[in-house]
Amino acid sequence: MNFLIDLANWDWSDIFVITAVGYSVVFAVLILLIIVYKLMPKVLNLQLKRRLKKEGREITAKSDEEYVPGEVNAAVATALHLYFNQQHDEESNIITIKRVERTYSPWSSKIYNMNNARHYQP
Amino acid sequence: MRRFVKYYTALAMLFMLFVTGMQAEAQAVAGESGGAFFNGLAKFWENSGFSNFDIRQLVMIIIGLVLIHLAIKFKYEPLLLVPIGTGLIIGNIPLPVSDAAIGIKDEGSVLYYLYFGVGEGVYPSLIFLGIGAMTDFSSLISNPKLMLLGAAAQIGIFATFIGAVLLGFEIHEAGAIAIIGGADGPTAIFASSNLAPHLLGSIAIAAYSYMALVPVIQPPIMRLLTKKRERIIKMPPPRAVSKTEKVLFPLIGLMLTAFISPGSLPLLGMLFFGNLLKESGVTDRLAETARTSMVDIVTILLGLTVGASTSAAMFLTVGSIKIFLLGAVSFGIATAGGVIFAKAMNLFLSKEKKINPLIGAAGVSAVPASSRVVQTEGQKADPSNHLLMHAMAPNVSGVIGSAVAAGMMLSFLM
Numbered sequence: 001m002n003f004l005i006d007l008a009n010w011d012w013s014d015i016f017v018i019t020a021v022g023y024s025v026v027f028a029v030l031i032l033l034i035i036v037y038k039l040m041p042k043v044l045n046l047q048l049k050r051r052l053k054k055e056g057r058e059i060t061a062k063s064d065e066e067y068v069p070g071e072v073n074a075a076v077a078t079a080l081h082l083y084f085n086q087q088h089d090e091e092s093n094i095i096t097i098k099r100v101e102r103t104y105s106p107w108s109s110k111i112y113n114m115n116n117a118r119h120y121q122p
Numbered sequence: 123m124r125r126f127v128k129y130y131t132a133l134a135m136l137f138m139l140f141v142t143g144m145q146a147e148a149q150a151v152a153g154e155s156g157g158a159f160f161n162g163l164a165k166f167w168e169n170s171g172f173s174n175f176d177i178r179q180l181v182m183i184i185i186g187l188v189l190i191h192l193a194i195k196f197k198y199e200p201l202l203l204v205p206i207g208t209g210l211i212i213g214n215i216p217l218p219v220s221d222a223a224i225g226i227k228d229e230g231s232v233l234y235y236l237y238f239g240v241g242e243g244v245y246p247s248l249i250f251l252g253i254g255a256m257t258d259f260s261s262l263i264s265n266p267k268l269m270l271l272g273a274a275a276q277i278g279i280f281a282t283f284i285g286a287v288l289l290g291f292e293i294h295e296a297g298a299i300a301i302i303g304g305a306d307g308p309t310a311i312f313a314s315s316n317l318a319p320h321l322l323g324s325i326a327i328a329a330y331s332y333m334a335l336v337p338v339i340q341p342p343i344m345r346l347l348t349k350k351r352e353r354i355i356k357m358p359p360p361r362a363v364s365k366t367e368k369v370l371f372p373l374i375g376l377m378l379t380a381f382i383s384p385g386s387l388p389l390l391g392m393l394f395f396g397n398l399l400k401e402s403g404v405t406d407r408l409a410e411t412a413r414t415s416m417v418d419i420v421t422i423l424l425g426l427t428v429g430a431s432t433s434a435a436m437f438l439t440v441g442s443i444k445i446f447l448l449g450a451v452s453f454g455i456a457t458a459g460g461v462i463f464a465k466a467m468n469l470f471l472s473k474e475k476k477i478n479p480l481i482g483a484a485g486v487s488a489v490p491a492s493s494r495v496v497q498t499e500g501q502k503a504d505p506s507n508h509l510l511m512h513a514m515a516p517n518v519s520g521v522i523g524s525a526v527a528a529g530m531m532l533s534f535l536m
Binding site for chain 1: 262263266267269270272273276277279280283284287293294297359362364366367370371374375378379382383519522523526527530531534535
């Protein structure tokens with residue numbers, strides 16, 4: 001698939017051609033991507049504005065206000081999270097200690113504990 | 123480290139004594155008695171690894187152990203260095219000359235089939251799919267001009283290409299070695315498997331070793347090329363990116379890059395496909411598999427087989443030393459290229475839009491290691507400055523840039 005270069009008998013000019021063309025293409029691809037991604041939000045906004053105009057709604061936001069910075073989003077999300085986490089049921093505010101009744105079982109009995117072996121007299 | 127070297131030297135000496143002693147003994151016994159039992163024993167000895175042992179293989183096994191040690195003790199890229207180190211040991215166990223298919227080069231062996239994925243460039247493409255499914259490109263979409271830094275850092279690739287030719291490498295080999303300058307392991311393996319398969323082991327190990335050493339190599343260059351007042355520049359926070367933009371990004375990126383540089387299609391096609399799985403919002407299961415289980419399985423197979431394919435005869439050469447030397451220089455050039463370009467961009471930007479030149483260093487595609495380095499260096503200058511999100515933009519565009527550069531190399535040299 002190679003083009004330009006005679007790979008069997010290359011010389012230094014070929015090396016510089018590969019370097020110059022290769023590096024330029026890398027730049028060209030990324031510059032094209034930059035142009036496309038710069039234009040993309042503008043095109044998307046254009047459509048949005050057109051739709052809103054059709055619906056008869058007023059466009060009040062300026063172009064700078066259309067995008068909320070990430071920090072503002074994070075602050076709003078944190079505030080909502082904290083708010084929803086603070087939602088509790090109504091409580092009586094009276095703290096009590098309830099006595100727990102346990103039915104007797106030899107499995108948990110202190111009488112049969114290993115430490116009691118010293119009291120055992122045959 | 124000193125204790126480590128001491129232990130391994132002692133072990134190597136014991137091993138040598140054992141090997142030479144046993145070999146002499148077995149030959150003597152078989153010769154004297156000539157009995158069937160001892161002949162069998164001698165045959166067994168001939169087929170054992172000890173009999174077919176070569177000192178260079180011991181060196182390779184020690185290199186494998188050192189890589190494993192670095193990964194476990196110092197946590198240098200453990201997910202890659204542990205499989206590669208183990209692969210080095212597996213690939214350098216001396217094998218008998220027989221019809222049995224055991225080694226990675228023996229057609230029909232298990233390792234041979236596992237290596238198919240490296241040789242034919244399957245694993246690098248699958249890794250790119252995983253990278254696409256785990257990467258958030260929103261910082262890049264919100265500030266596209268930072269992509270230029272990703273392009274500028276690719277000077278490492280082309281400078282290495284010229285350097286490799288100067289050092290006497292053949293043009294295809296130089297093309298494969300050059301990709302180390304992109305600091306992108308899968309891309310280096312992909313280019314090498316196509317252009318110079320015999321150098322794949324050295325190139326892969328050099329690329330991954332330098333990627334592991336990004337926190338060591340980059341900071342001095344970054345500090346050398348920037349002033350304190352530049353390092354404390356605070357950049358405005360990136361804008362929030364809409365879902366439509368995130369979905370359109372991989373589709374536009376795929377078509378644009380593939381049309382211009384078709385050679386990069388196996389890598390960038392998979393990268394953008396993985397990102398579409400992530401951002402579409404309707405293929406969460408596929409994206410989750412691609413970025414977790416699949417990429418883990420491929421990493422295991424890639425590391426192990428790359429290590430196992432690196433034989434002593436191929437690796438312990440002057441060429442490998444040159445490759446390692448070129449790798450170090452190319453990493454430095456790529457980092458410097460990104461930082462200097464960021465400083466040049468600042469000449470044309472208004473005061474409030476100036477970029478912190480440290481993020482230029484993230485133009486190499488070691489994701490996210492170099493972004494982390496930028497964040498750390500930025501915080502050393504000003505603890506309240508967070509550059510991580512900004513650095514991710516040149517970092518991921520570096521991945522795209524190095525894949526395009528590899529595609530160009532393939533177009534020229536194949």
